[in-house]
Amino acid sequence: MKMNRYILVLVMLLVTISVSSQTIFGKWKTVDDETGEEKSIVEIYKENGKVYGKIIEIFDPEKRDLPCKFCKGDDYNKPVLGLQIIKNMIKIGDVFKKGTITNPEDGKVYDCRLKLDEDNSNKLQVRGYIAFFFRTQYWIRAED
Numbered sequence: 001m002k003m004n005r006y007i008l009v010l011v012m013l014l015v016t017i018s019v020s021s022q023t024i025f026g027k028w029k030t031v032d033d034e035t036g037e038e039k040s041i042v043e044i045y046k047e048n049g050k051v052y053g054k055i056i057e058i059f060d061p062e063k064r065d066l067p068c069k070f071c072k073g074d075d076y077n078k079p080v081l082g083l084q085i086i087k088n089m090i091k092i093g094d095v096f097k098k099g100t101i102t103n104p105e106d107g108k109v110y111d112c113r114l115k116l117d118e119d120n121s122n123k124l125q126v127r128g129y130i131a132f133f134f135r136t137q138y139w140i141r142a143e144d
Helices: 003-022
Strands: 027-031 036-046 052-056 084-092 095-102 110-116 123-130 133-141
Touching: 036 084, 052 095, 084 110
Parallel strands: none
Antiparallel strands: 027 036, 027 133, 036 052, 052 084, 084 095, 095 110, 110 123, 123 133
């Protein structure tokens, strides 16, 4: 009887780990799609039924304390570290969309789509677009 209980606990733990690795929630390393350089860590989370992402770490020490001087509205001059760059996303099927993503380097805001890579749940497809023009980056799941 005790052995069955241990096996059940082990199976539940493995299922929990498997399910948690198949979600967009958590910490992601942003990677420059042109240079391949890891730039920051963005934490993606759910709040009030919508999905958001904020910068929680910046790898380049010279950029850690910079303000978002090109951002508009409430984000103008806010520190980039801690800035909420993904806003108001909702899940539709296997993607998250209907929200925006801000590029803190130039302050531009794009419509956004987030989707786990079909072949690797530790890779997040991040697509910013205007009309039918888009740019895609792949972020890598960060270790907690």
